[in-house]
Amino acid sequence: MTELILASIRQPGEDTVSDLHIAEGVVTRVSAGGGIPRGARVVHLDGRYVIPGLWDEHVHMTQWALHSNRLDLSAAASAHEAAAAVGLYVHHADPSVTSVGVGFRDALWPDVPTLEMLDAATGNQPTALISHDLHCVWLNSAAARRYGVEVDAGGLLREEPAFAVTRDLGKLPDSLVDGWVRDAARAAAARGVVGVVDFEMTWNRDVWLRRLADGFDAVRVDAGVYPKDLERARNDGMRTGLELDGGRGLLRVGPLKVLIDGSLNTRTAFCSDPYPDGSYGLLTVSEGELLSLLRRGREYGFVPAVHAIGDAANRVALDVFERAGIGGRIEHAQFVGAEDLARFGSLGVTASVQPVHALDDRDAAESNWSGRTQRAFPLRSLLDAGATLALGSDAPVAPLDPWAGMSAATTRSRQDGRGPWHPQECISRRQALAASARGRSRIRVGDLADLVVLDADPLAVSDAEFGALPVAATLLAGRFTYDGGLA
Template sequence: MAAPLEPFNLPDLVLASVRQPGDDVCSDVHIRDGVVAAIAPSGRTGTLPAATRTVDFDGRYIIPGLWDEHVHMTQWALASNRLDLSGAGSAREAAGVVGSHLARMGGEDPAPHAVTTLVGAGFRDAVWTDVPSLDLLDGATNGRPAALISHDLHCVWLNSAAARRYGVPVDASGLLREGPAFAVTRQLGKLPAAVVDSWVQRAGRAAAARGVVGIVDFEMTWNRDVWLRRIAGGFASLRVEAGVYPQDLDRAVTDGLLTGLEVAGSDGLLTVGPLKVLIDGSLNTRTAFCVDPYPDGGHGLLTVSGTELLALLVRARQAGFVPAVHAIGDAANQVALDAFEAAGIAGRVEHAQFVRSEDLPRYGRLGVTASVQPAHALDDRDAAEANWVGRTDRSFPLRSLLAAGATLALGSDAPVAPLDPWTAMSAATARARQDGRGPWHAEQALTRQEAITASTRGRGRLRLGDRADLAVLDGDPLTVPDAQFAAMPVAATLVAGRFTHGDA
């Protein structure tokens, strides 16, 4: 069990012989009371308290700690312990993976009432040439309940046994989308708290090993009490901003919560996050609300009307909550920006995968942050090209958003993409995977420095007085080759001057 985070009881710390990206000269970083107290040329920090600890990093590079601005932490921890379907190239192949797994596990349990549901995750039916069906999954599972969650979390493929177990009607496809899919996903996550918390502990340590110091957690539940339990149980790897959903807003207000409030009893690790509002679906599920039609003629789903959204934003303003509006399609982004403008409130748009050119300047003018997940540009590339041949120039317009004055905040949407900011930053800067395939809309790429700034809450470089949430790297992130940048070795991570990874 990790020790609680107690930054103000730690002795002074000097991180010796470190360089900021682009610098040739090494510095020593002096940390006191959880903040950066001095940055001086190596060996010139002056007289230090007797108890000061010095750790020499031998010329490595130091940056502000990284944030993942959009995570579903419980789902990420669960996904790492579920059957991986991300490599399935068709519905039939996905069913085959399920069937093979069950065969290896010994087939059907002799006590059907005690059989646990087989849960798979990560399928991408938008790029399949065949379609999921109830019969196909039934044929692969031999009566064992099975629920397969799409990579974007907006769709669940059930077999008949699972549909009966969870009491949901399904048609011949076996698919549930949006609200019904979310409801079943929540049911699938109802495992013993001790089990899930141990998986979250492991995921937190893995994130810290990638230089992550904080996440914005948008798990679809009342999340404050869950995180207080985890922190009391020893979770200390990261700072957490826990989002609130509209169904819990009254409860949050009654409890005196508002965005940015540090939650008592959390050792400074837990803060109240934004109010999350979903107004459309996703690209893989073909429910993102878009201006141009999908091949079937539909435009996706607007799940919250402009009028309803405006009322929610006004309520958020009154309650002291920063709104974070999930809007993937360009039509949804227009609705979101209209509501922000009418409400007279700044906030965030989560995803902003497709944005009309005429809406780009509104991000800067209205002070709306574009909370984007660059790895999705690579994941959704084929689906976008299949849906809108020759019309994908508005897809993931990171450069255009930045040029229009928008603030960018990078994240993963884990488990949709890995909780690894280097994956996100690599996708933002190279617009391509490390697989030899050429970049997609390279004109929308960010520079390395812009990507780091968007992953460190605008900090970019260390400054005096900064909170000592830091990452120490084995290479200069501005100059290493693309492959090394994507897999950047992290020597150490600190939160409030306390090592969460790599303590020498």
């Protein structure tokens, strides 16, 4: 393979200019310049900055691709407003195809969704609306009949019934969905993403093998496994970290994903403090069941990734990790009691967090527990207590854009004039970059050449610039997956 040299690069926070030598997909030398071998391919970067490639540690890739091609209801300020928008959308729709909207946030609406309201807006056109956190689906009567489900006067399904309908809504022609996924991955590469952990709620291995056979090569994929498929995965010889694509390094088996509570929008996250209606959310897997599952997963070679949003759910998950004597990941860790922070580090449990949720869920949290939200998204406290952070988006719950996530983690605010939310929990940009690059903070000899080229120093730009920092190029094992005109 021809050696690639990225000439005249800098690393964040440094003025020193170096040349980066890449061979066989690995960084082989970081030199002070000169000594370019004959026949090498040289790309002159003119002092641009190079950082390790970025990972999104939690996505639902097919749902993200579908989301990008559905009616966006995130701006709807009420149930009536959402229904009206859907009514206009389905006016000339094909009744053989279900109309789908996404992104609504009923926890913030002043009115309550009803079946009658959605039926009045949509008539006999089958219509399904998926909440922003994927834990709730609002159906009209025609859609309920089509998918064989019973709905009450609200027309709402939550948790597993909602997930089942969402899976059915994704049953479109493979060629169509795979094309959308390919486009979404290319867009992610253009933002510096080199890999994703995909937690799509399905048997995902064969889907990704099909996509790779059809030429998908924009990002690496760790494909998660759910409990219902654990025995199948074991029988097929799968385990976390196993390469599935014949040594190309694009597809590996991901963690064992277990959901033990719900979400904030649906008021099903399992919390120590009651919601305004007096409920505490849902613990969907008992402590005993979780312990048995994690032990079986360990026996089969799977790293557990436990979905826990509420502080009570996080405590249950940590208790089980401790009883099982194994490490792993907690996905979300949105609310964590002060007494549980240090347990992440001592138990070897990574906090896989999605910082944009802190901005999206701010109003819902304050409406539930006004003045008592100090335990929400405690990123700085987790780091100070010795935890490892891994940043992601949970796309489509938030956009698949690591810069938006890192901006939320470092500022705790949007550029909308509102002050930061619990600013004491901000982390530094260096910490955010490392948590988005699997702990890598600078380019070193021997690293995989998964790299991002930037026009500006990410440590020096303003907060507004950092959140939307343009990417000049992205490389995967020394191959350009995105080229903004440099190569």
